[in-house]
Amino acid sequence: MAQRSDERTLGVVAPQRFIDDADFELQCGETLNGFEIVFETYGTLNEARSNAVLVCHALSGNHHAAGHHSAQDVKPGWWDACIGPGKAIDTERFFVVSLNNLGGCDGSTGPTSVDPRTGHVFGPEFPAVTVKDWVRSQTRLADHLNIERFAAVVGGSLGGMQAMQWAIDYPERLNAAVLIACAAKLSAQNIAFNEIARQAIMTDPEYRNGNYSIENTNPKHGLGLARMIGHVTYLSDHGMGQKFGREVKSGDVSQARDVEFQVESYLRYKGQSFSKRFDANTYLLMTRALDFFDPAGDYEDDLVATFKHVQAKFLVLSFTTDWRFATDRSAEIVDALIAAGKNVVSATIESEHGHDSFLQPIPRYIAVFRAYMNQLAAEAGRAS
Amino acid sequence: MAQRSDERTLGVVAPQRFIDDADFELQCGETLNGFEIVFETYGTLNEARSNAVLVCHALSGNHHAAGHHSAQDVKPGWWDACIGPGKAIDTERFFVVSLNNLGGCDGSTGPTSVDPRTGHVFGPEFPAVTVKDWVRSQTRLADHLNIERFAAVVGGSLGGMQAMQWAIDYPERLNAAVLIACAAKLSAQNIAFNEIARQAIMTDPEYRNGNYSIENTNPKHGLGLARMIGHVTYLSDHGMGQKFGREVKSGDVSQARDVEFQVESYLRYKGQSFSKRFDANTYLLMTRALDFFDPAGDYEDDLVATFKHVQAKFLVLSFTTDWRFATDRSAEIVDALIAAGKNVVSATIESEHGHDSFLQPIPRYIAVFRAYMNQLAAEAGRAS
Numbered sequence: 001m002a003q004r005s006d007e008r009t010l011g012v013v014a015p016q017r018f019i020d021d022a023d024f025e026l027q028c029g030e031t032l033n034g035f036e037i038v039f040e041t042y043g044t045l046n047e048a049r050s051n052a053v054l055v056c057h058a059l060s061g062n063h064h065a066a067g068h069h070s071a072q073d074v075k076p077g078w079w080d081a082c083i084g085p086g087k088a089i090d091t092e093r094f095f096v097v098s099l100n101n102l103g104g105c106d107g108s109t110g111p112t113s114v115d116p117r118t119g120h121v122f123g124p125e126f127p128a129v130t131v132k133d134w135v136r137s138q139t140r141l142a143d144h145l146n147i148e149r150f151a152a153v154v155g156g157s158l159g160g161m162q163a164m165q166w167a168i169d170y171p172e173r174l175n176a177a178v179l180i181a182c183a184a185k186l187s188a189q190n191i192a193f194n195e196i197a198r199q200a201i202m203t204d205p206e207y208r209n210g211n212y213s214i215e216n217t218n219p220k221h222g223l224g225l226a227r228m229i230g231h232v233t234y235l236s237d238h239g240m241g242q243k244f245g246r247e248v249k250s251g252d253v254s255q256a257r258d259v260e261f262q263v264e265s266y267l268r269y270k271g272q273s274f275s276k277r278f279d280a281n282t283y284l285l286m287t288r289a290l291d292f293f294d295p296a297g298d299y300e301d302d303l304v305a306t307f308k309h310v311q312a313k314f315l316v317l318s319f320t321t322d323w324r325f326a327t328d329r330s331a332e333i334v335d336a337l338i339a340a341g342k343n344v345v346s347a348t349i350e351s352e353h354g355h356d357s358f359l360q361p362i363p364r365y366i367a368v369f370r371a372y373m374n375q376l377a378a379e380a381g382r383a384s
Numbered sequence: 385m386a387q388r389s390d391e392r393t394l395g396v397v398a399p400q401r402f403i404d405d406a407d408f409e410l411q412c413g414e415t416l417n418g419f420e421i422v423f424e425t426y427g428t429l430n431e432a433r434s435n436a437v438l439v440c441h442a443l444s445g446n447h448h449a450a451g452h453h454s455a456q457d458v459k460p461g462w463w464d465a466c467i468g469p470g471k472a473i474d475t476e477r478f479f480v481v482s483l484n485n486l487g488g489c490d491g492s493t494g495p496t497s498v499d500p501r502t503g504h505v506f507g508p509e510f511p512a513v514t515v516k517d518w519v520r521s522q523t524r525l526a527d528h529l530n531i532e533r534f535a536a537v538v539g540g541s542l543g544g545m546q547a548m549q550w551a552i553d554y555p556e557r558l559n560a561a562v563l564i565a566c567a568a569k570l571s572a573q574n575i576a577f578n579e580i581a582r583q584a585i586m587t588d589p590e591y592r593n594g595n596y597s598i599e600n601t602n603p604k605h606g607l608g609l610a611r612m613i614g615h616v617t618y619l620s621d622h623g624m625g626q627k628f629g630r631e632v633k634s635g636d637v638s639q640a641r642d643v644e645f646q647v648e649s650y651l652r653y654k655g656q657s658f659s660k661r662f663d664a665n666t667y668l669l670m671t672r673a674l675d676f677f678d679p680a681g682d683y684e685d686d687l688v689a690t691f692k693h694v695q696a697k698f699l700v701l702s703f704t705t706d707w708r709f710a711t712d713r714s715a716e717i718v719d720a721l722i723a724a725g726k727n728v729v730s731a732t733i734e735s736e737h738g739h740d741s742f743l744q745p746i747p748r749y750i751a752v753f754r755a756y757m758n759q760l761a762a763e764a765g766r767a768s
Contacts, residue, residue, distance in 0.1 A: 028640045128640040188624035188647045189616060195648040196612045199655075203605035205589055221587035225580065229613065232576045237707075240572035246678065256412040256512040256676050263572045264579040271583075292640050294630065323621075323707075 010067030038107030124210025224271030394451030422491030508594025608655030
């Protein structure tokens with residue numbers, strides 16, 4: 001395998017495929033006749049099979065969390081800041097499993113897959129999936145890999161919600177849950193932004209009720225807009241000010257003519273590039289899974305009761321300028337865990353990067369995250 | 385005139401029209417061959433002509449700020465909470481002038497007007513207007529009404545920016561400026577939300593490069609989306625939580641099926657009703673005027689220097705949960721006014737209503753606002 005000169009990167013990694021032929025009943029009542037999950041692994045599983053870490057992705061993430069797909073590949077996986085040799089999730093100590101969720105559009109069974117029952121692409125007919133469904137499908141992958149118990153299930157944002165659901169639904173199958181920049185459920189404002197993104201997609205005439213693939217259209221404007229909306233909520237007002245301010249890319253503000261601010265051109269670029277790589281039906285499905293997430297809903301809205309049977313220990317991290325899932329949303333989780341008598345460590349990290357902070361190599365974030373993970377590695381025993 | 389039983393409302397009011405035949409050169413260099421402005425007045429101008437208050441509207445406002453248009457009219461003007469007999473702007477003491485800005489779509493010359501030079505609707509050819517242009521056009525209206533000096537120029541949000549520009553550009557023509565929930569310029573995040581709204585409109589295929597009126601189309605989806613985006617930024621996370629929480633309108637979240645949250649249905653309704661009453665080109669023009677507003681830009685970005693020649697006294701109000709123009713944006717204005725040696729009173733009002741607070745009858749807000757205005761009325765002398 002080609003290795004990059006920087007010893008702190010993983011080098012070249014390759015996706016693998018897990019095929020489950022068994023029927024899989026979803027929370028919505030519909031059944032998938034089997035499913036496929038694409039995943040990557042980094043590091044080595046120890047003999048005791050006790051050093052596995054499951055990484056769960058957020059809204060638009062996928063299985064490619066770290067390393068590069070070829071020696072020429074310029075862009076590393078989405079969480080390369082945190083996964084690799086010597087990094088917060090140290091691949092010299094852990095066996096990391098990272099997957100593309102069910103319903104995704106990067107290789108796992110989802111709206112862009114062919115429905116074996118019809119021979120056509122699922123498209124808008126792909127059933128709703130929930131965080132609970134994801135977690136259960138991830139236990140199938142764990143079974144396939146012969147991992148009875150994870151040293152940790154880890155994620156940021158929607159990924160953190162999956163880690164939380166793991167601890168609730170499979171208390172005996174993880175030693176620790178790491179919840180970063182997440183919340184126990186979405187607020188009305190969170191749902192509102194998701195709904196605007198969905199409306200942007202669904203009112204794009206090229207969306208064709210989700211049948212754009214068959215009809216050979218492309219709701220790229222709607223998907224681009226959805227991403228622009230999301231992107232603004234990932235950044236902080238202050239961070240955007242630092243990065244763009246009122247810098248003008250072209251035109252003359254004092255003349256009020258043909259002005260384009262840097263932030264406008266940046267956002268449009270972000271929207272356009274996203275619409276080329278992502279699937280609109282998948283975006284709808286992912287935002288719906290976010291909206292529906294509410295584990296305390298099964299416990300009469302009592303988050304303390306929700307955590308009562310949890311066995312995992314918790315690390316809960318949040319960021320000062322994150323206004324999508326603000327620090328007090330993490331505090332709710334921490335308070336409920338403490339009230340439920342659980343082992344929880346938490347930190348609020350100073351950062352200008354808003355919700356996006358969980359993807360950034362912020363020194364204190366990495367230090368706290370690494371220290372916690374290293375303790376877990378010590379408990380799991382060093383990988384051979 | 386029909387009067388409502390509630391003695392605190394103005395009763396029925398009627399719009400008036402001001403036609404200016406003279407050429408009007410705009411900041412962008414283009415010239416309008418005259419213009420019309422629709423306006424309303426409430427109360428009586430005193431003999432000294434010293435008790436006039438100019439009310440400036442925000443993004444989607446118009447001349448109809450208070451009272452009703454008929455005895456059957458259910459909905460009062462947009463600032464009826466603050467304008468009327470005994471209210472913060474007491475129409476028994478003040479002569480209130482409220483107009484639809486140049487470039488608007490409620491009767492003043494704007495994109496929906498006919499260009500006298502071509503005989504066609506201006507549409508996208510209507511030139512860019514700025515806050516400076518608005519203020520200058522408002523001086524023409526003041527001249528027409530024989531008002532040499534306003535007791536106050538008052539506004540919230542973009543309206544507050546006009547009041548600020550009045551104090552800077554026409555120091556001798558106002559006794560006081562009341563700036564509510566505004567900022568000295570937009571942040572990158574503010575511009576970003578405006579740009580997303582514009583993209584929603586401009587990528588709607590029915591927008592037709594702005595010629596939807598001639599082509600008999602209607603970019604209603606884009607305009608509705610733009611309003612939904614704006615609306616979320618007008619409310620606070622907490623306020624939306626109080627109002628909607630995660631209340632479900634239909635469907636079953638635990639089944640993840642056909643779920644519609646209350647907040648989704650509310651936002652869609654708001655978007656749809658707005659798209660029926662507002663003009664897309666006007667929305668673009670208004671958001672651009674917001675983006676371009678930056679009076680300190682003419683003074684090497686020195687806000688203190690910008691205020692140096694101001695003669696007006698100031699009231700500056702902001703609201704705790706306003707995240708569109710947060711309290712620290714008002715504090716910047718107040719600090720600069722103090723540093724420039726000006727007379728400024730300010731208050732930060734506790735409110736759950738976010739940016740929308742300036743439209744709400746919040747007791748402390750009304751009390752502070754009224755007390756200040758009553759002082760100005762005393763200075764102006766009681767209206768006869």
